[in-house]
Amino acid sequence: GIAVGMATEIPSHNLTEVAQAARLMLENPETTLDEILAVMPGPDFATGGQIISTPEEIRDVYATGRGSVRVRARYTFEDLARGQWRLVVTQLPPNTSSQKVLSEIEDLTNPKVKVGKKVLSAEQQQTRAAMLSMLEAVRDESGKTEDVRLVFEPKSKNQDRDEFVRTLLSKTSMEGNVPVNLVFVGLDGKPRQKALTEILAEWVAFRIQTVRRRTQYRLEKALDRIHILEGRKLVFLNLEDVIALIRESDDPKVALMAKYPLSERQADDILEIRLRQLARLEGIRIEAELSELQKTREKLEDLLGNEKRLTALISREIAQDAQNYGDERRTLIEADSQTRVDKKIVDEPVTVIVSKMGYLRQRTGHGHDASIMNYRANDAFAVSFECRTTDTLVAFGSTGRVYSIPVANLPNAKGDGQYVTNFTELEPGEKILHYLQASEDATVLIATSAGSGLVCEFKDLISKIRTGKAFIKLEKGDTVLAPQVVTSDRPLVAALSEGGRLLIFPAQDVRRLPKGGQGVTLMDLGSREKLLAIATVSEAGLTVSGTGRGGKDREERIRRAKFEKYLGNRARKGKVLEIHFKATQLTALGGSEVFDDTAEDEPQAPETNLDLL
Incomplete structure (x- = not known):
């Protein structure tokens, strides 16, 4: 990895293929990614295996610098x-x-x-x-x-x-994904995620710079050696005079530089020469070495002055390294679909039964009265859904996560069922609040007690992992209300506040968020006020239920005659319900029911507030 919290995942590649790609980029800086992939089609692992990702998927990884390739044994x-x-x-x-x-x-x-x-x-x-x-x-x-x-x-x-x-x-x-994260420290010294073409281009530029500096260094060494040998050659031509000058002079270095065109570096070298190096044979060697160094200097100067020759040299060196150290590709690249074991499910109608304690089971067929079935001690019927074995049941957690449970995985109704945690992995302290089953393209309205909500399709809630997925953003103290399905028969949303206010508005005004989130404001609530319930309704009306005096269950129907009073726009406060009990729940009236717009509700006896008296 790289410092400052950055990571890099660079899979191994074949040296021969990388060398070919580098030579392509060296010879033509405008080389495209497709041209590079023609010679370097993908990673090459030491353990072999088979890359089953498609060429398009591999190309996307190299084009963006991030992704994964799927490898199979x-x-x-x-x-x-x-x-x-x-x-x-x-x-x-x-x-x-x-x-x-x-x-x-x-x-x-x-x-x-x-x-x-x-x-x-x-x-x-x-x-x-x-x-x-x-x-x-x-x-x-x-x-x-x-x-x-x-x-x-x-x-x-x-x-x-x-x-x-x-x-x-x-x-x-034996089959899995290998992550790819092409984070490099570039020529600017900064780590950044880069595409393959950018990486090769920077490496080629770095290699050219390196070879140029190496050539310059060798040239400087050759020139220095030539300078030394030229001084020695001058000594051999005037050997007797030089020896006499050194013997008689108090400062031989100054005397040599005064009499002969020698630099300080050459004078120091002459004074350090051993006597045996003054033999005639040594003079012949100096001439030969000097001649060879002159050729080397011309060659190095030509390289530095000719960009094409320098590029050709680098290309030959890369090819030689590939020949010396390269090997055959070990990993086969052959596209194939991801391996899945599909459970064979017989498509048949079933009824999913959920108990209040969260035990799930299914019973073949529709039309069952789940309330009369047997349940565990202290447990009872909560809700049931008529669906098919190929469908999915969605559970809503108290943290805003949603969990998917395939109906085919549920046990049959002979027993008491299995607890919901056998099919999901909940977060610590999380509880399942609601369940829902609908067709994949059904429109679902989800709201929170804070008064916000969103609309999505049922398939947006489905996930393939037991840990579910975060879908609803909740603030501290907020809860998820029971989700509602929006249909053409029930295109309106009724919202009930803690203060007894009711607001009805079109469901199409709610923002659609396929990936979830906080949503938009459904109802304008007062300070510390909560949204109690929502329901999708039609103009046929709705039923408001709650608790009256003495804890008795009470309800009242809002029929067409009073329905329009509560109609408004989304995010408004709504109107106070004209009832004499504490409302807690809303229920839509069936569109098939026939009501008389002029009929009046049965009179309700007003309650007396004993505490106030």
């Missing part, structure tokens, strides 16, 4: 006697080992109860049963002859091979 089938066979894995994805795969198989076939749970979850039990029904044995035969050799033996020779492989790949790390 490579395997073969070995046929044995009497029709028997076995699966042999010979290459694994990066960051995966034979020991890790064996450990994962052990966890699947012999799962442990999760922390905070008392029994195995339904998913753990289903996975365990599936693995034990198809896998007879697994062993690691890796050794000197083969780096990786994992052998999987099926329970039966009649086992479907493709299904056998799909199950193992989807349940273990």
